Amino acid sequence: MRLIISSCVFLLLLHCCHITDIHGQKSDSALTVVEDPEGADGVVSDEEEVTADEDEGVVDVLRPTEEWQTLKPGQAVPAGSHVRLNLQTGQREVRLGEEQLKYWTQEHRETEETRSSFSPEELKRAMKKMKEDLNPESRDSDQQDSVASRFRPLDELKRDMAQLDLQVETDVQIMRRLLDQFNSSNSTTEQKLNVLLELEYLVHQVDNAQSLCSMGGLQLVVEGLNSSDFRLQESSAFVLGSAVSSNPAVQVKAVESGALQTLLTMLATTQPLRVKKKVLFAVASLLRNFPHAQRHFLSRGGLQVLSEMFREDGGGVLRTRIVTMLYDMISEKELISQTGLDPMLDASHEERLRQYSKVPLSGELLEKGWCSLVPQLLESTEHDYREKALRALLAMAPVCLDQYRSDGSLHGSLLSLRDQYQEMAQSEMIVGEENGYYAEIAELINALQVKLRR
Numbered sequence: 001m002r003l004i005i006s007s008c009v010f011l012l013l014l015h016c017c018h019i020t021d022i023h024g025q026k027s028d029s030a031l032t033v034v035e036d037p038e039g040a041d042g043v044v045s046d047e048e049e050v051t052a053d054e055d056e057g058v059v060d061v062l063r064p065t066e067e068w069q070t071l072k073p074g075q076a077v078p079a080g081s082h083v084r085l086n087l088q089t090g091q092r093e094v095r096l097g098e099e100q101l102k103y104w105t106q107e108h109r110e111t112e113e114t115r116s117s118f119s120p121e122e123l124k125r126a127m128k129k130m131k132e133d134l135n136p137e138s139r140d141s142d143q144q145d146s147v148a149s150r151f152r153p154l155d156e157l158k159r160d161m162a163q164l165d166l167q168v169e170t171d172v173q174i175m176r177r178l179l180d181q182f183n184s185s186n187s188t189t190e191q192k193l194n195v196l197l198e199l200e201y202l203v204h205q206v207d208n209a210q211s212l213c214s215m216g217g218l219q220l221v222v223e224g225l226n227s228s229d230f231r232l233q234e235s236s237a238f239v240l241g242s243a244v245s246s247n248p249a250v251q252v253k254a255v256e257s258g259a260l261q262t263l264l265t266m267l268a269t270t271q272p273l274r275v276k277k278k279v280l281f282a283v284a285s286l287l288r289n290f291p292h293a294q295r296h297f298l299s300r301g302g303l304q305v306l307s308e309m310f311r312e313d314g315g316g317v318l319r320t321r322i323v324t325m326l327y328d329m330i331s332e333k334e335l336i337s338q339t340g341l342d343p344m345l346d347a348s349h350e351e352r353l354r355q356y357s358k359v360p361l362s363g364e365l366l367e368k369g370w371c372s373l374v375p376q377l378l379e380s381t382e383h384d385y386r387e388k389a390l391r392a393l394l395a396m397a398p399v400c401l402d403q404y405r406s407d408g409s410l411h412g413s414l415l416s417l418r419d420q421y422q423e424m425a426q427s428e429m430i431v432g433e434e435n436g437y438y439a440e441i442a443e444l445i446n447a448l449q450v451k452l453r454r
């Protein structure tokens with residue numbers, strides 16, 4: 001649970017509290033309290049009660065930075081700071097709120113730079129100013145007071161006081177607010193990116209992802225994929241991928257909203273690598289355990305598009321992700337055909353078998369050249385990439401065996417990798433690791449070589 005509390009005592013006289021964010025993780029139920037909408041000006045203290053005793057000396061004001069800092073007892077922070085309770089340590093931590101980044105960096109930098117506290121004189125003047133504000137007759141006097149002018153207008157303060165009771169905003173309300181902001185033509189790209197970031201966090205909860213659909217938000221996110229700004233494309237794909245992860249209802253809605261076709265088009269057209277990664281993530285999440293989507297993916301040339309991406313990717317990051325995705329699809333189908341052996345226990349088993357039988361994965365793998373593409377990933381220098389390649393090669397063996405056997409460079413790779421990993425496995429054993437990582441890779445190589453023997 002992430003807990004961010006922005007609490008404040010206004011000018012040591014009045015105080016108000018705003019809890020900014022309490023978000024639950026997947027499976028937690030979440031509460032969120034309305035965000036402090038202003039939060040630029042004013043000295044506030046973290047203490048519940050602070051007396052404005054004239055002789056008490058200066059108030060220690062912590063200067064928030066972009067990093068979280070621990071708040072000491074009695075220290076005050078400027079209003080609008082993000083204050084959170086660290087649940088591990090029980091201590092409060094502070095950093096600059098967004099408004100304050102502007103506050104400190106623009107107008108007030110010069111005057112504030114040299115001090116981090118306010119003298120009783122200044123506070124007294126500020127309080128006097130406030131009393132005058134409360135009294136309409138003296139409104140006009142002394143408007144230029146240097147400290148008081150930094151505090152919030154009285155009307156705003158009254159409004160905040162009216163909200164003194166914590167206002168609980170549900171996740172649905174938050175998402176409504178976020179979607180309205182995302183949908184507004186007034187919002188900047190930066191604001192939209194922030195909205196997507198917050199949505200991505202929220203949709204990890206199954207219920208939230210489903211609410212997103214019923215509120216029309218999924219459509220907005222899918223449209224976001226078509227944005228002309230690649231950062232919006234990337235973040236939209238991220239939200240989409242997270243929303244459909246392990247969430248069958250949302251998977252269905254996403255496919256119905258045309259997400260699969262849009263994602264495929266994105267994969268096929270040139271995109272920055274970071275966009276491709278997130279799009280691939282969204283595709284993989286959309287296809288997982290969803291034979292209907294897999295069938296459409298294949299029939300619309302998905303494996304062809306992926307094979308082009310594979311060929312173009314020199315670094316191997318995308319290659320590995322693609323191969324992992326293929327491996328997942330193959331083993332998922334394999335698993336379905338093995339489980340549910342008792343039809344009485346699993347009534348939907350027949351239906352699932354029927355649906356998976358309509359996914360022509362093997363034929364497509366063969367036809368689109370994957371039997372000779374996946375071995376190329378073994379040329380990578382990354383152990384992790386090689387491991388993923390070996391697992392996929394084994395999973396594809398029933399389809400690709402003939403091609404593997406006639407692939408001279410695959411034989412060569414396996415021989416040299418076997419020597420390499422056996423040696424490294426020896427060193428692992430010397431330092432006391434019985435079933436180490438290198439030994440595991442050596443075994444994968446071995447298993448593949450056994451299959452290749454006639």
Ligand SMILES: *[C@@H]1O[C@H](CO)[C@@H](O)[C@H](O)[C@H]1NC(C)=O
Binds near residue numbers: 184185186
């Ligand atoms: C956009 O902003 C203007 C003023 O800033 C406001 O009048 C208008 O209602 C806003 N439009 C939307 C869609 O929020």
Ligand SMILES: *[C@@H]1O[C@H](CO)[C@@H](O)[C@H](O)[C@H]1NC(C)=O
Binds near residue numbers: 180183217220
């Ligand atoms: C987005 O705004 C349009 C009008 O500008 C509205 O018709 C649509 O319902 C809004 N979508 C969402 C999800 O709020």
Ligand SMILES: *[C@@H]1O[C@H](CO)[C@@H](O)[C@H](O)[C@H]1NC(C)=O
Binds near residue numbers: 222223226258262
């Ligand atoms: C995205 O744009 C393509 C054409 O550029 C269009 O066919 C597709 O329907 C659009 N998708 C969405 C969700 O707007």
